[in-house]
Amino acid sequence: MYLLRSRLSFSVRPSSCSPHRLNQLKFKTQPARYTSNDASDVNRSALNGIQHVDNYYPSNNSVSSDQPLNLELPNHSSLGSAYQNSPALGQGNEPALQPNFSEQTPVGPLDRDRALLLFRDVARKIIQREGLDENLVEVSERIFCQLEDRLRYRRVPPDLIYSETRIRLLSLYTTHDYANQWNDACDEIFRAKIDGRKIVSRRIPTLTEDGLRLLHKIRTDCLGSFCETWKGLDRDTKAVHWQSLAFWLLQNSPELTLEFLLVTTNDVFRPNFDMISDIFAYLDQFCFDKVRDWKKDSHTYLSVLQTCMSPEHWPIITVPHNGIRVFLNRSDYQTIASTYKLVQKRRIFMQPATTLCFMRLFIEHGDVEGAISALKWTIYFQRPGFTLNSLGVINHCCKLLTLDSVTDSDGGRNFLILPRLLKLGVRPNRAMMNIVLKNAFKTRDSQLGYDILQFMRKEGHGLDEYTYMALLMDAVDRENRGDVESLVAEVKKQDSLRNNPYIMSKIFHAHYVFTAKHMDVSADPADVFYSVLDMYNQLYDIRPLKDLTIIPPNYLPPPGGTEAQPSMMALYIMIATYFRCQKRITVAERVYSRFRSLVAKGHEVISRLAETDHTYNEFLVALRKSPEGLRPCVRIVEDMLQSGSSKVDVGEQKGQTISHVKPTTRTWTILLSAFNFHRQPQAAEKVREMMRMHKVEYNDVTWNTIINGYVNNQKIPEAAQAIKTMEEQGFTVDSYTLRSLRYLKDPERLWVAIEELDRAERGDEGLDSSSNSGCQPHVDGEENDLLGKRLENLKTRMKPKS
Template identity: 50%
Template sequence: MLFCPKELARARLQALLRSPGHLHRTFRTPNNRHTLRCALNHTSTAVQQSQEQHQSRIANNTPEGDSQKHGVLSASSADAGAPRTSNKVTGPRLVSKRSIKNIMTANGLDPSDASTVQQRLNFEIQREKRNLSKSSIAIAAITRGRSLYNASGNSLRTWQRAYEELYKAKHYQRQINSDNIIPSLNPTGEKILAKIQEDCNGAFRKFWETCRRDVKAQHWQPLAFWLLQNDPKLFLNFLIVTMKGKDTPDFTMVTDSLLYIDNFYYEELKDWTTGPRSHGYSWMIEYCLRPATWPIISPPQKGIRLYIRRARPYGVRLAFRTLKARGVQWQAETQLCFVYRFTQLGDVDRALKALKLLPRLNDPTFTMNSQGVLRHCCKLLTLDTVEDGESGRNFRILPQLLEMGVRPDRDMMNVVLSNAYKTGDHQLGADMLQFMTSQDYKFDSYTYVTLLTDAVSRGDQSRVHELIREVDAQEEIRKNPYVANKIFHSHYVFTAKNLDADADPSGVFYAMLDMYNKLHDITPLKELLIIPPHYTPREDGANTPPTPMALYIMIATYFRCGSSVMNVQRIYQRFHELVRKGHPTIAPLAGTDHTYNEFLIALRKSSRAMHTCVRIVEDMLHASSNGPVTHTKPSYRTWAILLSVFLWHRRPAAAEKIREMMAKHQVPYNDVTWNLIINGYANAQQVQETAAAMKAMEAEGFALDSYTMKSLRYLRDPERLWVAVDELDRAAQDAESARFASAEKSGPVEKSPQDDLMEEGLRKLGDKTKSKP
């Protein structure tokens, strides 16, 4: 099957490793080992040549352009794909006092500060060896001119010394060494503080708007330090008020203050709101650190990164555009912060665009194959998908990373391996595994979790046993909790979940319990009343709290190994009580529908437990979040199981009520829903209903699959099912024939005025379509 989608996907990936970034159509099995080696050698050669050219330019004293050397991309250079270069060695162009004065006058700023602003800008231009465009000079002059502290460097030095002492005292939880370091409030400052405490958004706002510039500069620092030390929540309102108008605190001071708040009070203030519109913490960061206020030269990089981390999606995109459009100077670490944030937001295109700009910053610490960059590439690759393009099926992200010169390390190859298996093509994953082996990549816990997940999903028990033997030979990996839990899950799938007819349910449960006890503490199982009184824990049992997955597996094993309905009801009451109280180990199970679904499955065969099934779903609908745990709502699978309960017990009226509730909660039918309905009918030996459900499933566009066929095995007389299906087909054909015969007998149907209008509208629409070129 050379042209099936899976074969083409595998061929594309193999060709990708031959030529980075492009997949060629191929009709033979490529040598993965050779192709990826070629790709990596090609990438390595390109990087080496780039480095040699860079060293040659340095040796020959040839400038590369200011925007490249100092981490700046103007709008034109960013769009053109490379920074501009200059053939002459010239010093940076300084700014004249007259031009600064004209800019400040035109923007309503005090022109008497032009001399100070000019001196500061020229000092920074010379220090950073930057040449600014006219627009950048205007932005820099306005930003500096708005600062309350542009007239004196002493104010900034005073702030820096005081802030450093305040931060260290908070970080190390000690007293401030000298109170004289921190600016203190004078009597006038105390009166202003009283206004802030009384009504920050009212009386204080009016006072501050009418205050002289020199008064603001005199009192802002002491007020800020007092509020940071004594009332951080009130400081946020104070900062918002003082950031309004043309006179604002220096951007460095605002950045330092918000870094202090974010580092020490974020958990306390992340839900903070203010104003009639209930603006939150993210809005406050966006407003106080808005990109329009960023200095062009030497902006505080930590402040920009704080903005990127905390801003909402639109704010992050705005920051990215502003940096490129204004030519703001930034560092490689800030660029990687963009990559991280766009990856977090699932914005693959912008994450790749941010990553492509990284080499232009020429930071030797963050090359395309440095550990910091590779970690971000790993995270980005978790979003990779296979898409159909002009050249066939191809991964979306991986080719572009290879084109940028990224050489995959073991962690990146682990993600590629996982993505290959997720395509559903086992051979594609096997090819990647073969390449990793040939290139001597050492397998780690991530690799084995990926391999075990694939083997379990395919039901390949022999492969699972082979992997377990490999893990047992490596102590470090054997003790890894993720690998141990995955092995535990594989035993559950092949024993309890698909219980063999000849197996001893009690033996299966105790075998799973012993394995669990070797990994985790059994106390939560005792609290759930699952541990039998006569059970003796293992002597080498662990005291590690169980993961939600391990705890769920033991609950499901207990139910599937033959627990009575009364016992299941008793355990559910206990489970619900512990979840409501916020039990640290058991409450997280309420974060997903898996455990609730197991209770429903364990109860659905008993007619006496139908009311308990309804109660379980009601508890999920009305549950409120308790502490850090967010309680899940019923999923489509939960609703489908509940529906199958009433179908099983032949309660059509109740089943119809469930359908109405599903429609109310906008839960559509899918293949899982239909399969559960068919399963319920088949278990109840309702042949006609099973046949009707199968026909309805097909009519809605869902194909009968292996799960459907598995459900039909419950029928004692499967021949009756196919007879019923044939009868339904004949009935449908007879109804269709009768409809046509009736239509012919009755003659042409008279058209209503609405039909004439509709035909006229369709005719006009057709004429318009034909008239288009």
């Protein structure tokens, strides 16, 4: 509807609108991820508790650099009557009542004429202030028509009318002919690009001799000589040449188009915003690969986009929303948040698709309050055929619920986000309830999850593959074999689930957990391996395993197998099972060498394993058990550091780029534990230096590994300092830490060292340490009791800082 809105804004017949452009424009989404401390300004939306449009648009927020005129509009009971008596948003479980556009009545001719005179008066005063052509007063009639079309004319405040009129009067184009010419040419360029045909040149404005001279300056020195020349031209001359120059550059040089926009938008008379929006829509959809890495001096594609489409220059009443979404999708979080705040302050009319775009971006950046505020905004700007049960709203609510968590309060346990969605009037469907179920299981409270499941059944939500996936994941996490077998029996009774690849993959994972991961000490490793392999054969093609040489080349799978390509999880499970069933270091080295060779060659299936750290970590675990495996362990981490990317050479994914993973915190921790286990403290310190150099963040497992290394070498001061630092970073002493501390030969020294660090932190180093009861001597008979007490005291003291 973007071109249709543009035509309405210039009183153009909508019949000339291109169906291709309206239906086929799609925009990529690659938002940059940043964080900002200014999000709180966005989170506190003014949408809470609004009663009608007057409350939503406070009159004390001027949107113009000049003082708004004191303009009194005629009081129309016909327009805006549907806004009256609307309940406040968020009050009750039903959505707030919205304007009923189907029941509006036309404006009477007398009142309409009076209103038009007022609009003309606004235009005349702006023209006088800015020194513009008196003929531009006709623009006010088109602005009035837009307000009438929107059925918002009674409720639009005077300062908004003033600002919209001023923006349009200062635009480069104000007549019908130029708007028709631009829209027809844009339709042709977009349609030709989509259809893959040549452009019909008669629909594109041609360059005059003067235009060719300007084009030569653009190609020679756009930011220099052309910039100076353009500044010296009058408004009418700029309007004559801008469109023809823009279309030529758009077709022949996307890079020069950016320089051209940078120059021509830095002017008092800017090109109309919808025209700038069209150009960036074309560049973003069809030329992004060319302009993505473009750079000129300090300018980049994103910086030019931010400058030329800055929200400071957006129209107020009629905005090209496709252009807004291009701008938002290429913006960082700080820009998105400030834009959201600005469009609310300026009362820019939003489409539901645009407010949902804000909501999606807030969700991607983890801003729950901003996302809920955008959802309230979506509710306010509902249109006929667009409700809270629309697919777009439900999908965004599902994504928002992935950020939900459970909190304990006086009234019991409850979710943080779900009740707020219900209060707004969102009615959960099965997809939303599946996410709620998964969130419940994430709390490790299975009873809460089964309460949700019972509610789903009561509400008539049938269980689908996503429901069974959540149930299976919970049962496997709890290692409850009975629940897993019960769920597998239910799945096998349903044809739609029995062949679902995701469910079968999870069942395969469950079989691995109960057979190979926690192998019975009396079990035969060969039987365990072939048990997992037999189940693999029922689901996936066995050839990748042969390529990896973890099964004999002459092995023949049982009949009835499949040629389906295995998932990365299935391959990882087979590699992990293989190493758990054989313990020879030489075999692990051989398989790793084969793995690296297949990855380097771009193997269609095996190379995908290099995208995550799971397989690398499994190799490290298999090698760290022997001193001979330490050197290969270091080589694996070095290979991960030096790897970049590779391309698949064969198969359906030929040419696809595989990005190799860098060592993660878990990878470094496994390497560190290997040196600790073999009592090589100097090598362990070297690993920690490498972690600092690569800015690896420690987790609780890393800290426990470090403390364990110091304890094994009886380095008491270092262990005490590690415990203090771990506490400062928000981690607490747990059972694994206590288990390591029991190997101290002199636990009293650890207690004294921690007390000294405490006093140094408080600045009271001069206190006599002998006054501390923890340093008093004890008889030998009390040594064992003392150790247990000290460790328990230590556990109590080490609480994470709030």
